[in-house]
Amino acid sequence: MEMPHSPALSSSLVSIAVCSACAMWAAPAWSDSLADMPRPAAVGTAVTATAIEIERGTSFYLGRIRADAAYARGLSGAGVTIATLDTGISGTHREFMQAGKLLPGLNAVTGGLDVTDRRGHGSHVAGIIAALRDGRGNAGVAHGATLLPIKIFPDSGSGSTLALDIGLRHAIGKAAIINLSIGASGPFDARAMQEAVKSGLLIVAAAGNDGAPTSNWPARFAREAWANNQIIAVGAVDASNRIASFSNRAGDTAAWYLVAPGVGVVSAHRNDQYASMSGTSMAAPMVSGAAALLMQMWPRLRADQVATILLVTATDLGAPGIDPIYGRGLLNIDKALKPVGTLTTTTYNGKTIRVLSGAMQPSAATSAIWSLAASGQLRAVGRDDFQRDFGIDLGRTVTRSTALSLDQVIGGMGRRNEVAERVFGDDMEMAFVRESWTGTGMGAMPAHLQAQAPRDRLAAFSLLARGRDGMQASFALGSFAGQDFGAHGLRLAPDLPLSQVAGLSNPYLSLLPSTTHFAVAREAGGYWVKAGLVAAGTHDPLASSDVHLPGAAWMPQARSGVFEVSRSFDGAALSMSLLQTRERNAYLGSYSSGALSIANRAATHSVQLAGAVLIMPQLALAGQASYGITPGRSGDSLVAGVTTLRTNAFSLALVAADRARRGDRLSLALSQPMRTYAGQLTMDVLSNEQVRDRLVFSMAPTGREVRGELSYQAPLGPLSSMGVSMMLRREPNNIADAALDKLLALRYATRF
Structure with a gap:
């Protein structure tokens, strides 16, 4: 029924009315005009799922x-x-x-x-x-x-x-x-x-x-x-x-x-x-x-x-x-019911931060954070522009480390490396790698980087100078950097370079991508004593000066001071390396910012014991064991701090040369990459409008990555070569529930 408005009664007393049109139905009887509508349940009838469904249909709004x-x-x-x-x-x-x-x-x-x-x-x-x-x-x-x-x-x-x-x-x-x-x-x-x-x-x-x-x-x-x-x-x-x-x-x-x-x-x-x-x-x-x-x-x-x-x-x-x-x-x-505006929260020291700002990319050493994120344990309370509290899953800002992919390998296969070496008498050796990209290789790069990437450049360089008093000095850029230390620096035979076996690398030097190093060494009483500096930063000294990658200002920077003692025996070699690695914008290889920022710097002290023995001509067994201690730090985010973290890594490899044909190289390596085995992370978060909780988590992951690598390279003639690589990773990145990671790559290169 329609109820018209009545005229105003006076300037101060005005008429009001309800105004709507209706058709009525009664229970249990129904009017003809609403015969197609569901009948309400009688009073006292037990409520069933069907009745709720009918009621919901009536309440379409x-x-x-x-x-x-x-x-x-x-x-x-x-x-x-x-x-x-x-x-x-x-x-x-x-x-x-x-x-x-x-x-x-x-x-x-x-x-x-x-x-x-x-x-x-x-x-x-x-x-x-x-x-x-x-x-x-x-x-x-x-x-x-x-x-x-x-x-x-x-x-x-x-x-x-x-x-x-x-x-x-x-x-x-x-x-x-x-x-x-x-x-x-x-x-x-x-x-x-x-x-x-x-x-x-x-x-x-x-x-x-x-x-x-x-x-x-x-x-x-x-x-x-x-x-x-x-x-x-x-x-x-x-x-x-x-x-x-x-x-x-x-x-x-x-x-x-x-x-x-x-x-x-x-x-x-x-x-x-x-x-x-x-x-x-x-x-x-x-x-x-x-x-x-x-x-x-x-x-x-x-x-x-x-x-x-x-x-x-x-x-x-x-x-x-x-x-x-x-x-x-x-x-x-x-x-x-959802947040309006920016969600913020406060840290234990009163700093206001955006709850979902920034990102966390764990490394193998900090992969426990991914497991905490995946299980929903990284939670906090944030407030929107109206100071409404919302429970937030901070795990949304944690990125799982990617598995091995053919894209990563195929991207490198479009790259042609030309290695040149030159010896100047007994006093100096020089080597450099010139890198050029084909269109196929660049296709694997992100589109926004293809236009910026150098098509032809000097990728690596090394210089070794020997003095008459037993002194040596070395300088290296790019992929040669760091290869003078640890298992990579051991020398058993001229044609049996251990530096080509990735599994034998020092894991703490692996925290430094695009490195540069300078080292001096001296022989005394059959021992070699070596000291050096390995550094990495946002600027690649071999790249074109006009190349600037997005986000370079935030990219990690690190440097390591190395002291090493080594000795060679008849068909064997041993070394002990002491390192102090300092990272900036990174923490044991992980990158974080915003609410889950662990720390903007880390200082890790580590020791590596490495050895190699020649089993037979052109066949060697090599291995390394590394241990590190990263002192605890207080945080300036929802991560209130981390205690001292203890990490380790192990590897064992068989390395052979001239097996199937002259000039070929074969390696089989089994390794455990860097893994934290002791240490804790503490979070201080708002659990509701008034209460703060301190949450303590172990940084030791539940998984343990075991990596197997098989690599074979051989020349096919003066202008051609081939290579095959296979890798298996059990519990990759030390994540217990992660599927087995497998990779097989073939490479053929020739010059025209």
Whole structure:
């Protein structure tokens, strides 16, 4: 039924009315007009899954406004009171019979306590807000909320702002939200509304059903400065989310205007009946229910904050942005429950940081962090722009180390290396590698780097000078750097270079990519004593000066000081190397920034014992064992610090030459890359709004990588060569549940 507005009674006393069209059905009888609607369960019937499904079908609007996200969190509006200033509520209706659902109300027309709804409009609105979710009839948006019925209309239907003012003042201190599914014939004295706003109430008002270009009063008061963003005007949309023909548009209230379903909405009515009604009166209570869900989740929110959250998280409809028809857009509870703006938290020392900023790339030595991330143990509480707390899985910022891939190898196969060596008498040796790229090889590089990568360059260089007093000095750049130390530096036979076996490399020197080294050595009493400096940084001294890779300023930098003692015997060699490796922007090869930043630098002390023995001509057995200690550091992020970490690495290799043909090289290596076996990481995080937790985790991973490498290279003639490499990694990167990593690569090169 349509209820027309009455003319204004005076400048201070204006008529108000409810305005909606409805068709009613009773239980158990149904009217012909609603025969296709599901029948509600009889009172006392056990609630079944089917009944809940039927109730949900009747309450179609819950899906349209994305309310399920709230129910998945256990929200129902419990503990929040909503005042309905309307035609009253039918207290004997099955949807409101739960104890505590209805508070004692007020009849603002008579001054009495009788709030019985004899017209049905108030019950319909109340049902959309908070009807029980019980498998009968319909379910309210905030089905667990409490209702405060305030009857401001006589049973004839049309009332005045005098009763409205009494009702507004009565709600102060008793409710958190006021629903006004009413419309006035014109502006009126807003002092009672101002008092309600000042008291902290949120007011949700229907925009009106005149098809007008802007909202009616009282919804139109939302644009006033005194409204303090605590009044939301609500329009109605149809099943296609188009503005309903009868709905007043946003107009000059666009910034405070939402839309919600308002056509054919089924809800409670008088005399334990249900009705399908259309109007902005039906859309407004959906917004009131949504506000109650937010208030239950975050009781500290002010009314203006709740309103702003609902407005800024609406689904945009119509013209992009705030527009004069749809205002902010369609109510979206799911989005309203998600963070707005930037999530921040505080560290143990009071520093404010963005929770999901930065990234963490663990190394094999710090792979326990990936396991913690994968198991959901790296959690914290962050706050959005409205200081709402959200549980955050910090594991989202942790990247799992990539497995071996053919792309990595194929990318290098497009590269042609030309090695040249020259000996200057007995005093000096020089070697360099010239690298050129073909189009095929560059295709494996990221597109944004292809244009910047040098097509032809000097890739490596080494110089060895010998003095007559037993002194040696060496200098190297690129891939030659660091090969004078440890197992790589052992010499058994001229044609049996151990430096070509990757598994025999010093793992702590492997923390330094693109290295440069300088070393001096001297023989004394059959021992060689060697000291040197190995360094790596963002600038490659062999690269073109005009090549600048993105993010170079953040790339890791490191240097190692090396002291080594070695001795060669008849067919055998031994060495002991002491290193101090200092990393910047890295921690044992891992890179981190933001909330999970471990440390921006690390200093690791390590020792390597290496040896090799010639089993037979051109066949050697070599191995190394390395141990490191990285002193603990305090952090400046959610990582409060790490204790001293202890790491180790082992490898054993067979190296052969001239096996199948002259000039070939064969190696078989078994190794355990660097792995932490002792140490802890401590996080200090907010676990809720007030409490901080200190979480202590072991940095020893549950897995242990064992790597097998087989490599064979052979010349095929003066202009051609071939190579084959195979690698297997069990529990790669020391991650226990990681699948076996396998790689087989073939390479053929020739000159034309």
